Amino acid sequence: MSFSSRVAAFCLASLATAGAAFADPPGSRAPLPARPKQVVIISFDSARDISQWKRSRALAKRTGAHFTYFLSCVFLLSSETRSQYTAPRKTSGKSNIGFAASTQEVSQRLEQIGLAASEGHDIASHGCGHFDGKDWSKADWLKEFASFEHILENAYAINGIEPEPTGWRDFARHAVVGFRAPYLSTSKALYEALPAAGYRFDASGVSRGPVQPPTTAGLARFSLPQIPEGPKSRPVIAMDYNLYVRHSGGFERPSKAGEFADRTYQAFRAAFEDQYRGKRVPLQLGFHFALMNDGAYWNALERFAGEVCVKSDVECISFRDYISRQGSGQKQASVGG
Template sequence: MLRSYRVLAISLASLASANGAFADPPKSPTVSPAKQVVLISFDAARDISQWQRSRALAKRTGAHFTYFLSCVFLLSPETRLHYAGPGKAAGKSNVGFGASKQDVADRLEQVRMAAAEGHDIGSHACGHFDGKDWSKADWLAEFASVRRIFENAYAINGIPEPAGWRDFARHTATGFRAPYLSTDKALYEALPEAGFEYDASGVSSGPVVPPTLNGTTRFALPLVPEGPKAKPVVAMDYNLYVRHSGGTEKPAMSDAFTERAYQAFRAAFEAQYNGKRLPLELGFHFTLMNNGAYWNALERFADEVCVKPQVECISLRDYVARQRAGQTQAGVGG
């Protein structure tokens, strides 16, 4: 059709007036591809310097992160008895507690600043216990501890409380990631009752669009090819740490591990960026494993991709909000 139109235009050109030229017919509008979404999260969120480092990375790249906070880090050694995990004695935790009252105060300040900068503050439970055998009542008890300690953290530790803190603490944590990514049926029964909108405890064979089941959006860390043999590994720093060095420190190999991790992140990104553009999720801890290899890889990766015009590095909370807003809009229009 287009070819015949152009032939007709050429045959009539000689009859046109001097200031009348035929133009090609208008082209169909090009549909822009969806932006590539990258979802970066951190577990435990303990070390103050890592809070600062991650927030600096976000500022220079325009990214927004999700921080899954373990609430025991809002208790000092003196106030640790305010927490008792399901079936555990008071003051027990698999990951310790805040180092001091000042350490807790500094962490609370980092939480407040990160939230003010648009980051997502989620929950990583409290004592980092394995809940794979917990009942729904156990999970609800743990979630109750999370919210009570988070809301009352300043008062519990005798730290002057800023205005608006309790309202902020009551509503901010809408997402959860289970310690050890260890889940059971009871967890997914408890999550909506506890007010959580999303869970990020899953693992998938590759990037996927997170489904929403029984009111809870379920994110999954994907398996991504890594290393000389492109063997799949969960896209999380700890899993890379175990893959590279058996879970023990090998600082002399840090640069090589950084390069391997970066190449794995970048290859997983390129596969989606040049393909279906499914959201890519990457997980990290505040622990600097193998002399910081995985944070170094993260910074190189984020510095390169989060600034691209067709890329959005956003929090899990914001992704859920967008998806649900889109579903509501489709329902209204449909």
Template sequence: MSVIFRAFTLACVSFSLTCPAFADESPAQRPQYVIISFDGAHELAQWQRSRSLAARTGARFTYFLSCVFLLSRENRNEYHAPGKSAGRSNVGFAQSKDEVRQRLAQIWLAHSEGHDIASHACGHFDGKDWTKADWLNEFSSFSRIVRDAYKINGIEGEPEGWKQFAETGISGFRVPYLSDGKALYSALSEKNFAYDASGISRGPAEPQMVDGMMRFALPQIPEGPQKRPIIAMDYNLFVRHSGGIERKDADGAFENRAYEAFRAAFDREYDGKRVPLGMGFHFTLMNGGAYWRALERFAGEVCVKADVKCVSYADYLADQRAAGKTQTGNVGG
């Protein structure tokens, strides 16, 4: 063991820090993790499309669900966001109870196939100024609406085990707008969330266990001719490529730029330290679906590799726990 590595290890022990999970493994000994997630989990066609991609590649995804999509306009007053009037949402609601029924079916299918259903709160409001009590109220709304979705909407055929899934099977969170803060983390801790995926890192970073909860970050990756860093998420690419104005990408330029950025970020880790690579997407197709096509090309190439694990956040955490590599630190929230 080198002097530098030994000193680093002693520092981790002395200061109760969480050391990188694979600090004692060479890249050849560890798999390359790729963690792909979807925010909002709204459009029915994208539920089906993402599940088909998973079936083709062996990947498992995390779906961050906004609970307002389990309410129709008829019963939208079931949701009351902190500081807002009842029935308000930044992203709307389902158009009908039949749409809710179909979405519930997709959620259950994805859960049954081993995907990770996680929370994206409800109304997609920016909670940077919310108090801990506000966040606890939002989490309670999410839990109640998901648990009682069939009853609230008068939909028959609730699967056996749905309520147990709603109460114990949703253990992860990503905050809207990646707008985190101390009040949020205090509320997450009180609600015993297993992980949070709201962070941003300068590049791929080892997830850290902080106060009993694993924290993941979406990395900034080089993109475009100048290789300027950008968060590895479709919306950020959309804003950079077209100023957030929808364009059809007729020549495939946006798709190719996104694919090349994803693949280059993967190759750097795969051929290097093999730090887990996280990537975020939405169910809204932007610039003619350029970023979903880039994702499908990327996943079709890398997720089928024997030493690559395209997994959900929950799967990654389970792997680390099984290997005894989730040492808890107390570096604060």
């Protein structure tokens, strides 16, 4: 064997020996830590139109999602029964958003509420008359909460709708644990009244980006995040109405619905990916039952939810389910890293 051949053989042998000496023994390498599933919380304010109740429930069935519906209780009163509600500092029968069109509509809405609850969705409070309560006292807020509870519990009897489903009153007394303030308008008095009234979460906040909800006095406080949107990636609150104002100044532009839907979807997807590939902080998205800009924002929601809620490492859950899991000490579901 030539000298060069002997050197090459020695080098190969040395490398093989070194590799054997420094290789990790089988099974000694620690597994990568499990990552929490990405949580997405989708909610709807006011929860009025029957067609949108049906559409949202169908979306949930397709994707395995569970939603939170922030109900305005004036939609459980018709023009004949509107006097059952008296807002703080107002005369009876006043509302910023009207009332149900008829007793039949109330009946249909009650049916949708019951079906959604039976399917595992979260029924929460948006108050009643959609008034801005920034100047209300704690007592004012407690009056509003009491009105909501009374009207929900007695909705069948108030409107003369029969039969009342078995267990309805028990559901009305105990199922509603969350609140979102109209106009996202909050105050010290509101946050004093919420735990006093037995609420477990509030979803009226706004944050610069997705954040973990802090808990104060037993109340989890969620915030809709501002997310980058549009060609200049300017921040906007992740709610359909705010996008509607951003895109068209709050006026209908149906000819641009496709463009607005795509911009909304891209903003949602980018905000999702940022958390999904990062710290996996829960992402919250808010909607109404109104089809603004020819349904652009609902079209974007259905596209988004249809892609992300079906992922094995994503959970599209309600606010109630999220706080229940945290409160019980149950660890968030995780997936292999």
